[in-house]
Amino acid sequence: AQSVSQHNHHVILSEAASLELGCNYSYGGTVNLFWYVQYPGQHLQLLLKYFSGDPLVKGIKGFEAEFIKSKFSFNLRKPSVQWSDTAEYFCAVNENSGNTPLVFGKGTRLSVIA
Amino acid sequence: GAGVSQTPSNKVTEKGKYVELRCDPISGHTALYWYRQSLGQGPEFLIYFQGTGAADDSGLPNDRFFAVRPEGSVSTLKIQRTERGDSAVYLCASSPGGSSYNEQFFGPGTRLTVL
Numbered sequence: 492a493q494s495v496s497q498h499n500h501h502v503i504l505s506e507a508a509s510l511e512l513g514c515n516y517s518y519g520g521t522v523n524l525f526w527y528v529q530y531p532g533q534h535l536q537l538l539l540k541y542f543s544g545d546p547l548v549k550g551i552k553g554f555e556a557e558f559i560k561s562k563f564s565f566n567l568r569k570p571s572v573q574w575s576d577t578a579e580y581f582c583a584v585n586e587n588s589g590n591t592p593l594v595f596g597k598g599t600r601l602s603v604i605a
Numbered sequence: 606g607a608g609v610s611q612t613p614s615n616k617v618t619e620k621g622k623y624v625e626l627r628c629d630p631i632s633g634h635t636a637l638y639w640y641r642q643s644l645g646q647g648p649e650f651l652i653y654f655q656g657t658g659a660a661d662d663s664g665l666p667n668d669r670f671f672a673v674r675p676e677g678s679v680s681t682l683k684i685q686r687t688e689r690g691d692s693a694v695y696l697c698a699s700s701p702g703g704s705s706y707n708e709q710f711f712g713p714g715t716r717l718t719v720l
Contacts, residue, residue, distance in 0.1 A: 535711040590636040595647030
C-alpha cells in the first residue's frame with residue numbers, strides 16, 4: 492500500500508525566509524505527485540502537480556517542487572515566504588493508472604511571522 | 606465556473622442517528638471521491654465513483670457507511686448509527702475522468718460532529 496510521510500508537523504518562519512517542506516512516499520510503481528494547500532477557513536487547493544517529464548515543477552504563488560525518483564521524494568520549496576503563505580500544506584500521491592484515489596500525508600502547518 | 610459544493614457545511618447529530626451528506630461535483634466531471642479528515646490528519650480515502658458505479662469502496666471503515674451516485678452527478682454519503690468516532694470533516698472531490706493525469710478538485714467539506 493502507498494504511504495506518504497511529511498517530516499515536519501509545524502514550521503515557523505519569518506517573512507522572506509526560504510521554505511522547504513519534505514515529502515517522501517512509498518510505492519513501487521509509477522505515481523502522480525501533488526501538493527495541496529489549505530488556507531485558514533478555506534478548502535484544499537492545488538499548488539502544483541507532477542505527472543511526468545521535467546522533475547522540477549512550478550506551481551502557483553512562487554512555489555516549486557522537485558521529484559527525485561531515487562529518493563522517493565517530492566519536496567516543496569519557496570525562496571521567500573510571505574505572511575499570506577500561512578496555511579496547512581499536504582503532499583499527496585496516486586497511482587498513474589486511471590483515476591485512483593489520493594493518499595495524503597498528515598500535513599505540515601506553516602506559520603509565517605512578520 | 607462553479608466548483609465542488611457540499612451540504613450541509615456543518616452537521617451536529619446525536620450518537621446512534623442517521624446522517625446524509627451531499628456532494629455536487631463540477632459539471633461534467635465523471636469521477637467523484639469521498640475523503641474523511643480527522644483533526645491533525647490528512648484526508649483519508651473512503652470511496653470513489655466513476656460515473657454511477659463505485660469503482661473502489663475499500664476505504665469505507667465499516668458497513669455503517671454507504672454512498673450512492675444514482676445519476677452520475679450528485680453523490681450522497683450515508684452514515685447509519687453514528688458514533689462519536691465518526692466526527693470529522695468529510696470532503697468530496699471530483700475530476701474529469703478519462704485520463705491518468707487528472708487533478709482532483711475539492712469541495713469545502715462537511716464538518717460532522719457526533720455528540
